[in-house]
Amino acid sequence: MRTQSPPAITQTKVLRRVTVTALAAALLAGTAVTAPGMAAADSSAATPKAATGQQDRPELQKATQAFVDAGFAGVQVRVHDKQGEWAGSAGVRKLGQSAKPPTNGSFWAGSIIKPVTATVVLQLVAEGKIRLDAPVAGYLPKLGLDRRITVRMLLQHTSGLFNYTGDFDPDGTYVPGISAAGKAWLDNRFRSYRPEELVRLALSKPARFEPGTDQKYTNTNYTLTLLLIEKATGRSYAEEVQRRILRPLKMRGTMVAGNRTQLPGPHAHGYYRYEEDGQEKVVDISRQNLSLLAGAGDLISTTQDLTTFISALNGGKLLPAKLLAEMRKPHPKMGYGLGLFVQDLGPDCGTVYQHNGSPPHGYGAFMHSSPDGSKTLTVSVTWVDEATRGPAKNYQKLVDRLVKEVFCGRQTAD
Incomplete structure (x- = not known):
């Protein structure tokens, strides 16, 4: 069956009515911005780049770019499979600037x-x-x-x-x-x-x-x-x-956030948009306190570290086989085991073990793994959130497309 890419909703349409200079200056000052929209991303910053030393993967680039085309601000993607490791990013690190998100930047990983x-x-x-x-x-x-x-x-x-x-x-x-x-x-x-x-x-x-x-x-x-x-x-x-x-897995870019409010090192920014007194305001929410979700959503990580974790877990390096099997035994209602979702992608793709995460606003993340941990997908996404969830309403469709690309070697139909 012939597949199509999601309808392109360009950053210019989604973030359409604020000048780049005014928004960037206000966001750098850490203040709320009175604005009817947001600045468009530099189109030259939206092309993913393969990890150093790895071959170009146009199918992964296309699936990564689809998030930006649908209105998300930025995305980081990392894939490990029999072809090696590929890492790419698309969109912008910060509204009003042209720099892409780092391919291994830190992010709020939420329920992961x-x-x-x-x-x-x-x-x-x-x-x-x-x-x-x-x-x-x-x-x-x-x-x-x-x-x-x-x-x-x-x-x-x-x-x-x-x-x-x-x-x-x-x-x-x-x-x-x-x-x-x-x-x-x-x-x-x-x-x-x-x-x-x-x-x-x-x-x-x-x-x-x-x-x-x-x-x-x-x-x-x-x-x-x-x-x-x-x-x-x-x-x-x-x-x-x-x-x-x-420490055993050398996940140096990961930490329990606790009361920490600042992401360490290079990172992409998430935003929240709301209306007050008849005016639209946009707030940079890359700083937040996730003690609200203690043990349930207060994780800071990177795509590389999540790859390391999910691969080690499913590769049997963290738990005895009997307990790993218990963890991966799904309850029939949600397909959720003991801290993992069990997802059947169909006869051509097999089963993946996965979990997603999102702090309250502006950030999303997900990680998927084959049963033996040899094939993995880890992703962080940022966007401008709002009461209607903004582009996040298309999130699952885009996730499914990327998961199918990695674990089935093909894209889902729209």
């Missing part, structure tokens, strides 16, 4: 920290310090948890706990939590939160369902898992991640 958290727990299971099917209340008695909730249920999102960033009742009524969206989040994006504070807020709300009877993706599960790791080891969560994963 969940498989990291799950891996640490399963290592503790292997060491006999935690039992996978034991009640979490036995380890953390002061929280007053339902004793039916097990460690496995936290990792698999089957605990039924309320999501502290807001959740829905069975009848569809929205129950607010700590705001992680819109202007309310923007105004509080540098606030620090303690993990126990987040968990106690969640526990103050009624459960969404009986433990083990359903599956619902909930950040509370992984923030609670952070507290479990600290209780079982007597060390901080960040120390355990560093000691068990980052």
Whole structure:
């Protein structure tokens, strides 16, 4: 079947009404910009470049460029397969400037920290310090948890706990939590939160369902898992991640963000656009505090480090085979195992193990791996977010196209 590229929505159309000079100057000053739109990207900056010493991969360049054509600000892509390693970027690092995103720049990786958290727990299971099917209340008695909730249920999102960033009742009524969206989040994006504070807020709300009877993706599960790791080891969560994963794998560009608000080294910028007093404003949100998502979304990383992690995990270097198999056993509702999504791409492509991530606004990331870790795809995307999600509404379609290109050798039809 003949395939087509997504309709090109050029940066000039999406970011159409502000002069480059005024916007760039305001963003460099770190201020909100009163603007009806944003500056167009330099078209010469939108062509990906293969990693040094690697052959040109036009099919990967095209799939990478598609993100920019659809209105995203910038994208970094890294592929490792039998042809070697390819890294490219497209779009712009910062609005109003022509420089492309670095091919291995740092970014807010969001929920990609969940498989990291799950891996640490399963290592503790292997060491006999935690039992996978034991009640979490036995380890953390002061929280007053339902004793039916097990460690496995936290990792698999089957605990039924309320999501502290807001959740829905069975009848569809929205129950607010700590705001992680819109202007309310923007105004509080540098606030620090303690993990126990987040968990106690969640526990103050009624459960969404009986433990083990359903599956619902909930950040509370992984923030609670952070507290479990600290209780079982007597060390901080960040120390355990560093000691068990980052240092052994030499993932020097990765860290648990904690209360850190600044991305280290070269990085692309994400933005949020909103309307106030009849005027559009654009804010650079590359600085933010992700303690709001402790253990569940507060990761800083690079495409190279995510490649290293997902390859090592699926290559059997981090967990015993039996526990890796448990991790990759999907619940039928969401296809989610213990910190990993299991995705069947069809008979011609096989199965991939993956996780995506996005802090509240402006950044997105995803990593995919073949079962043996020999073929991987890691990506970071930046955009100008807004109440309607801006170009992010096309995100999954573009992800699917790139995943198919890497793991099937072909693009998906539009």
